[in-house]
Amino acid sequence: IGEIKRFLRDDGMIKVSRTLKELSIKIHQTREVLESQLHRPPTLQELSDEMGVSPEEITLALESGVPVESLYTTIHE
Amino acid sequence: MNRQNYMKVEFTSRSENEAFARVAVSAFITQLDPTLEELEDVKTAVSEAVTNAIIHGYENEDGVIYVACTLNGQTASITVEDHGKGIPDVKLAMEPLYTSKPELERSGMGFTMMQTFMDSLDVQTTFGKGTTVTMTKTFQSSPADL
Amino acid sequence: MNRQNYMKVEFTSRSENEAFARVAVSAFITQLDPTLEELEDVKTAVSEAVTNAIIHGYENEDGVIYVACTLNGQTASITVEDHGKGIPDVKLAMEPLYTSKPELERSGMGFTMMQTFMDSLDVQTTFGKGTTVTMTKTFQSSPADL
Numbered sequence: 001i002g003e004i005k006r007f008l009r010d011d012g013m014i015k016v017s018r019t020l021k022e023l024s025i026k027i028h029q030t031r032e033v034l035e036s037q038l039h040r041p042p043t044l045q046e047l048s049d050e051m052g053v054s055p056e057e058i059t060l061a062l063e064s065g066v067p068v069e070s071l072y073t074t075i076h077e
Numbered sequence: 078m079n080r081q082n083y084m085k086v087e088f089t090s091r092s093e094n095e096a097f098a099r100v101a102v103s104a105f106i107t108q109l110d111p112t113l114e115e116l117e118d119v120k121t122a123v124s125e126a127v128t129n130a131i132i133h134g135y136e137n138e139d140g141v142i143y144v145a146c147t148l149n150g151q152t153a154s155i156t157v158e159d160h161g162k163g164i165p166d167v168k169l170a171m172e173p174l175y176t177s178k179p180e181l182e183r184s185g186m187g188f189t190m191m192q193t194f195m196d197s198l199d200v201q202t203t204f205g206k207g208t209t210v211t212m213t214k215t216f217q218s219s220p221a222d223l
Numbered sequence: 224m225n226r227q228n229y230m231k232v233e234f235t236s237r238s239e240n241e242a243f244a245r246v247a248v249s250a251f252i253t254q255l256d257p258t259l260e261e262l263e264d265v266k267t268a269v270s271e272a273v274t275n276a277i278i279h280g281y282e283n284e285d286g287v288i289y290v291a292c293t294l295n296g297q298t299a300s301i302t303v304e305d306h307g308k309g310i311p312d313v314k315l316a317m318e319p320l321y322t323s324k325p326e327l328e329r330s331g332m333g334f335t336m337m338q339t340f341m342d343s344l345d346v347q348t349t350f351g352k353g354t355t356v357t358m359t360k361t362f363q364s365s366p367a368d369l
């Protein structure tokens with residue numbers, strides 16, 4: 001069943017919810033990288049330029065994504 | 078979620094608000110757990126309708142655009158309304174490749190894209206008063222719900 | 224962007240629309256180029272105000288919530304309005320830890336959070352008619368513009 005689901009997903013069945021979660025993880029990773037480069041929190045535009053994703057899309061991903069608190073465990077699992 | 082859920086958003090007709098309109102609709106529709114492809118389709122259709130309101134309806138002057146979305150089961154009904162100049166000949170306007178602004182390098186494919194990416198498209202317009210575009214799309218149920 | 228830009232959104236008072244309201248406001252204020260921290264502050268304040276409208280204003284019955292956002296320079300002004308039951312004693316309601324629904328394990332910290340995370344908070348209410356919460360926040364200019 002896992003195989004079938006994976007096949008379906010890869011075949012145009014990918015749920016937005018999954019993509020947004022992945023994007024939100026990437027946003028938080030990018031933010032950490034930029035913050036250490038700039039020595040201050042990056043703005044949305046800076047994140048957007050770095051990731052090639054519009055600031056509005058970023059706000060959507062942040063909302064549907066992984067809560068910041070559970071990020072650490074997700075990334076380091 | 079048996080009764081219908083709706084949202085309406087209104088905003089200044091500026092191109093910098095187009096991404097906002099797209100994301101507002103996306104955020105509301107994520108409740109139906111769409112696939113990436115389904116959501117992309119809706120976003121493209123909303124973009125085209127909002128761009129039309131900005132550049133044709135209001136001809137880049139400040140006006141107000143209204144976007145509404147109603148959810149009924151797995152079906153979303155979306156309207157994009159402007160109180161701009163209206164369309165003198167809708168049948169002609171909806172023809173593929175027709176554009177009244179060839180000088181702006183418009184493709185004339187906006188209505189065709191709305192038609193292609195959504196399940197239905199209806200255009201109501203009164204010349205001199207404005208235009209309301211209504212589109213619907215039914216989303217697949219989540220595999221988990223089947 | 225000299226003239227002021229605004230958006231208004233209305234939606235059914237359901238908890239599943241809270242995320243929608245947060246995204247709508249966040250997506251709109253991206254135009255002021257906030258940091259993620261600033262965005263979190265605004266989202267928390269909007270959440271608290273919208274939750275109050277849902278559970279206190281409409282007591283979980285279907286009603287309509289109106290959220291508006293106006294941008295003026297680097298300042299965003301946000302209102303959250305309901306036409307629900309209103310607040311009999313605003314001064315008491317705004318006190319930290321006060322809640323009229325202790326049975327729901329509410330923290331009584333909603334207004335305090337709005338006050339903490341935003342620059343200003345104003346509550347207008349008429350008992351039996353509804354409540355309008357107005358909050359403002361000024362964002363730092365983009366470091367790149369300085």
Ligand SMILES: Nc1ncnc2c1ncn2[C@@H]1O[C@H](COP(=O)(O)OP(=O)(O)O)[C@@H](O)[C@H]1O
Binds near residue numbers: 208
């Ligand atoms: N909201 C609107 N208000 C006024 N005219 C419109 C509106 N939307 C579309 N039109 C008219 O319909 C034509 C076709 O629209 P469309 O298919 O999107 O092509 P394009 O935008 O590339 O011109 C436009 O050129 C314009 O004349």
Ligand SMILES: Nc1ncnc2c1ncn2[C@@H]1O[C@H](COP(=O)(O)OP(=O)(O)O)[C@@H](O)[C@H]1O
Binds near residue numbers: 280309316317333
């Ligand atoms: N929109 C509203 N409509 C009616 N009453 C409200 C509204 N917002 C707040 N209140 C009242 O103010 C009190 C304090 O609100 P808040 O500080 O958010 O605490 P809590 O929501 O945890 O009770 C609520 O318990 C309620 O009695």
Ligand SMILES: [Mg+2]
Binds near residue numbers: 128129183185187
């Ligand atoms: Mg067009």
Ligand SMILES: [Mg+2]
Binds near residue numbers: 271274275332
């Ligand atoms: Mg509260």
